[in-house]
Amino acid sequence: MSPRARRWALGALLVLLVSLPVWASRYVVYLTIHILLLALNAAGFNLLFGYTGLLSFGQAGFYAVGAYTCARILLAWPSLLPGVLGGTVAATLSAVLLGYLSVRHTRIYFSMLTLAFGMMIFSLAWKWRAVTGGDDGLVGVPRAPLELWALTVPLPTVERYYVVVLVAVVAAVALLHRLVRSPLGLALQAVRDSEVRAEHVGLPVRRLRLLSFAVAGTCAGLAGSLLPALENTVTPPIAHWTASAEPVLAALLGGTQRFGGPLVGAFLLVVSKDVIVRFTVHWSLVLGAVVIALVLGFRGGVVSVVEPWLARPRPARRAVARAGEQAP
Amino acid sequence: MEVLAYQGLIGLSSAMYLWLISAGLTIIFGVLGVLNFAHGSLFMLGGYLAYTLYGLVGLPFSVSVLGSMAAVALLGAAMERGFLRPLYGLDPSYQLLLTFGFVLLLDDAVKLVWGGVFRIPPIPRWLDGAVVVFGRPFPLYNVFLIAVGLVVGLGLWGLFDRTWWGRSVRATAADREMAAALGIPTPRVFSSVFMLGSALAALGGALGTPVRPVAPGIGAAMIVQAVIITVIGGLGNLRGAFAGSLLVGVLSSYGTLWFPEFELFFVFAIMAAVLLVRPQGLFAS
Amino acid sequence: MSLLVAEGLRKRFGDLAAVDGVDLQVEEGGCVALIGPNGAGKTTLLNLLSGHLLPDAGRISFRGEEVTRLPPHARVRRGLSRSFQVMTIFPQLSARENLLVPVLARLRRATEPLRPVDAFPEAWEEADALLRDLGLLEAADMPAASLPHGDQRRLELGIAVASRPRLCLLDEPSSGLNPLERAGLLDLVRRLGAERATTFLVVEHDMDVVFGLAHRVVVMDRGRVLADGPPEAIRADPRVRETYLGEEE
Numbered sequence: 001m002s003p004r005a006r007r008w009a010l011g012a013l014l015v016l017l018v019s020l021p022v023w024a025s026r027y028v029v030y031l032t033i034h035i036l037l038l039a040l041n042a043a044g045f046n047l048l049f050g051y052t053g054l055l056s057f058g059q060a061g062f063y064a065v066g067a068y069t070c071a072r073i074l075l076a077w078p079s080l081l082p083g084v085l086g087g088t089v090a091a092t093l094s095a096v097l098l099g100y101l102s103v104r105h106t107r108i109y110f111s112m113l114t115l116a117f118g119m120m121i122f123s124l125a126w127k128w129r130a131v132t133g134g135d136d137g138l139v140g141v142p143r144a145p146l147e148l149w150a151l152t153v154p155l156p157t158v159e160r161y162y163v164v165v166l167v168a169v170v171a172a173v174a175l176l177h178r179l180v181r182s183p184l185g186l187a188l189q190a191v192r193d194s195e196v197r198a199e200h201v202g203l204p205v206r207r208l209r210l211l212s213f214a215v216a217g218t219c220a221g222l223a224g225s226l227l228p229a230l231e232n233t234v235t236p237p238i239a240h241w242t243a244s245a246e247p248v249l250a251a252l253l254g255g256t257q258r259f260g261g262p263l264v265g266a267f268l269l270v271v272s273k274d275v276i277v278r279f280t281v282h283w284s285l286v287l288g289a290v291v292i293a294l295v296l297g298f299r300g301g302v303v304s305v306v307e308p309w310l311a312r313p314r315p316a317r318r319a320v321a322r323a324g325e326q327a328p
Numbered sequence: 329m330e331v332l333a334y335q336g337l338i339g340l341s342s343a344m345y346l347w348l349i350s351a352g353l354t355i356i357f358g359v360l361g362v363l364n365f366a367h368g369s370l371f372m373l374g375g376y377l378a379y380t381l382y383g384l385v386g387l388p389f390s391v392s393v394l395g396s397m398a399a400v401a402l403l404g405a406a407m408e409r410g411f412l413r414p415l416y417g418l419d420p421s422y423q424l425l426l427t428f429g430f431v432l433l434l435d436d437a438v439k440l441v442w443g444g445v446f447r448i449p450p451i452p453r454w455l456d457g458a459v460v461v462f463g464r465p466f467p468l469y470n471v472f473l474i475a476v477g478l479v480v481g482l483g484l485w486g487l488f489d490r491t492w493w494g495r496s497v498r499a500t501a502a503d504r505e506m507a508a509a510l511g512i513p514t515p516r517v518f519s520s521v522f523m524l525g526s527a528l529a530a531l532g533g534a535l536g537t538p539v540r541p542v543a544p545g546i547g548a549a550m551i552v553q554a555v556i557i558t559v560i561g562g563l564g565n566l567r568g569a570f571a572g573s574l575l576v577g578v579l580s581s582y583g584t585l586w587f588p589e590f591e592l593f594f595v596f597a598i599m600a601a602v603l604l605v606r607p608q609g610l611f612a613s
Numbered sequence: 614m615s616l617l618v619a620e621g622l623r624k625r626f627g628d629l630a631a632v633d634g635v636d637l638q639v640e641e642g643g644c645v646a647l648i649g650p651n652g653a654g655k656t657t658l659l660n661l662l663s664g665h666l667l668p669d670a671g672r673i674s675f676r677g678e679e680v681t682r683l684p685p686h687a688r689v690r691r692g693l694s695r696s697f698q699v700m701t702i703f704p705q706l707s708a709r710e711n712l713l714v715p716v717l718a719r720l721r722r723a724t725e726p727l728r729p730v731d732a733f734p735e736a737w738e739e740a741d742a743l744l745r746d747l748g749l750l751e752a753a754d755m756p757a758a759s760l761p762h763g764d765q766r767r768l769e770l771g772i773a774v775a776s777r778p779r780l781c782l783l784d785e786p787s788s789g790l791n792p793l794e795r796a797g798l799l800d801l802v803r804r805l806g807a808e809r810a811t812t813f814l815v816v817e818h819d820m821d822v823v824f825g826l827a828h829r830v831v832v833m834d835r836g837r838v839l840a841d842g843p844p845e846a847i848r849a850d851p852r853v854r855e856t857y858l859g860e861e862e
Contacts, residue, residue, distance in 0.1 A: 113603045119596045197772065203718055248428075252425060285432070
């Protein structure tokens with residue numbers, strides 16, 4: 001797509017999203033919130049996987065830290081902003097701490113460490129009754145009003161809350177996009193391509209990995225913090241390792257080689273799940289088959305399949321994707 | 329004191345399920361370098377198949393167990409040949425993701441075939457009953473489990489140390505290219521190792537059927553346990569997996585006695601600590 | 614003041630003393646060749662100097678500062694870079710990006726998080742100037758992995774010099790090249806060294822290349838320095854002829 005066409009498409013998408021509550025049903029708005037949350041989580045995950053080369057199986061842990069912290073704050077102090085900020089900061093801090101330990105390893109050992117840390121968070125959510133409510137979770141979380149200085153915006157409906165989520169997610173994704181195109185984004189890709197070469201051109205590899213991990217954890221945490229006010233409850237399954245697979249699947253489905261891949265993937269994942277479960281309860285059977293097909297045949301994801309039809313061929317970029325698949 | 333010893337014995341028998349499933353996982357990782365997330369699902373499938381043959385069809389227990397092992401081994405071979413083989417040499421993340429696809433597929437497929445409801449078949453008559461240990465009755469079936477675990481351990485040791493096949497597997501694990509250059513058919517070694525590992529998972533699942541219900545989702549639960557043990561014992565280390573199974577089995581048996589609340593937390597904390605401090609495993613030589 | 618001083622460096626791998634008490638000084642300017650039979654410890658020595666491995670004993674100082682235990686990236690910042698025997702580039706990045714990474718790192722801009730890469734024209738110009746020197750400007754937007762082997766070797770050399778090192782360690786920079794490409798690459802080394810005031814320490818197998826390029830030759834054998842001097846003296850040294858050139862024939 002030419003930059004001009006891209007800008008138009010992006011503008012059209014934004015108009016569509018902003019006007020959604022006007023013309024769409026409440027259920028569609030509710031579903032779109034879930035798409036946005038997963039999109040943010042998956043885009044953060046892909047900074048770590050697609051750009052830095054680290055496969056984390058623990059993103060649900062940071063999502064849950066965000067969600068539980070936000071829920072506790074809202075229960076004590078019903079004001080949205082402190083809840084969301086508090087949840088996000090808590091997730092960032094835990095990502096820095098656990099990331100500091102996790103990035104000592106790469107590849108399978110890194111994945112196993114993040115799995116273990118994620119599951120430690122899950123078991124706290126499940127068993128630490130006094131703080132997390134145990135397997136009942138935290139219930140009755142209010143959809144607290146958004147208080148900005150003197151201004152108080154009540155959020156009684158899903159539609160109004162949707163606007164808050166949209167603003168937060170679009171802002172976070174835009175920041176992430178800037179990051180990816182910055183020298184830092186380039187440095188992360190250098191670390192992914194060759195750790196040894198990267199440290200021998202003067203990059204502090206471990207610190208860069210930690211940074212990427214912290215940003216991914218922050219994205220998961222922000223997404224998680226936006227959940228309790230929507231659902232009014234937070235329960236342990238959101239922390240389980242099988243929930244960590246959701247951003248992984250979204251990124252894989254959309255394509256890990258492009259910034260937009262995980263966003264497209266989140267849309268496809270949530271929508272196709274919603275559609276498929278109307279016909280069959282065996283949603284995960286279908287998903288499993290799709291994952292297997294993607295890994296075997298289309299490691300560039302949906303975006304790389306669709307893109308050639310939309311785009312004037314851009315040999316360099318397309319070849320990058322192909323070279324990426326063949327790199328060891 | 330006797331309570332402790334008795335509880336240890338209970339732990340020992342549950343350690344044997346863990347041993348059977350983690351043995352297969354670690355063998356496959358050691359030779360192929362693939363961490364098979366779907367290994368727990370193979371365990372589960374072994375359980376369902378044995379339950380069907382024994383509980384529904386009415387075949388003898390031993391025949392059912394062997395039958396389910398054979399069927400799952402064939403499935404494992406199909407997975408390795410048809411799906412994993414094209415991914416060797418790529419980023420190992422893709423192998424993890426592929427096997428995760430199989431977790432989703434298999435966990436749901438068993439629901440499709442067997443539904444959510446299930447019954448536990450009776451314990452075969454020759455294994456029903458109890459022996460008295462420390463003044464309490466100890467189920468005969470658990471004694472049988474411990475015996476099977478030990479026999480499998482000895483069998484694997486003999487297989488790897490004393491046979492031509494075992495030597496070629498070890499050569500392949502040590503250096504793929506060198507082994508191939510020496511004329512060892514490494515693709516066939518890979519398939520046979522994957523079949524063996526899958527059969528062991530099925531054995532674990534099948535032996536569980538008369539005493540623990542097999543349900544959808546048990547695959548995801550078992551794989552996490554098996555991964556923990558495999559990590560603690562050292563990825564690819566068979567003796568380590570045995571020791572790790574005993575450690576986790578017995579510890580969580582005491583854990584449920586003393587701090588049931590945080591058993592899960594501590595098990596994962598141990599896994600993380602091992603990865604950080606001794607990534608080659610606690611029992612590496 | 615010497616650029617690099619290594620004293621009593623030792624590194625063991627199990628029973629093998631790969632580097633067994635090496636003293637080495639490198640002065641500013643020109644090209645020093647490091648030769649020796651396979652297993653002499655040349656690559657291990659380079660790994661110790663660049664920080665890829667830490668020595669068991671001994672010390673390394675660079676431009677008057679002790680760097681013995683500094684991580685590689687800190688040594689690069691002080692002006693000590695290297696290339697590798699096995700091709701080590703950023704395969705998925707474009708040729709230009711391969712050079713932008715070290716250039717941005719040198720300009721202390723590598724962790725700039727919010728401004729796009731295009732907002733650093735000085736880095737682009739520098740990367741493109743280097744691409745032109747390497748003869749790779751046409752391929753600037755091609756992913757590095759898709760370049761022919763010879764181009765990748767030149768790109769790798771470019772990455773090593775893009776951080777404007779005072780001393781650049783090259784480990785068999787011409788391996789896998791045909792004689793013509795090899796001559797071209799070494800000519801490039803000579804030219805870049807002169808233009809950028811970079812001193813090279815080069816591990817090389819091809820004797821014609823060594824004696825054509827270097828003003829000084831260090832010979833290693835079994836983890837020690839066997840001989841050290843100008844090429845003519847090395848060529849005439851009977852010990853070298855026996856242990857090294859003898860093996861080559």
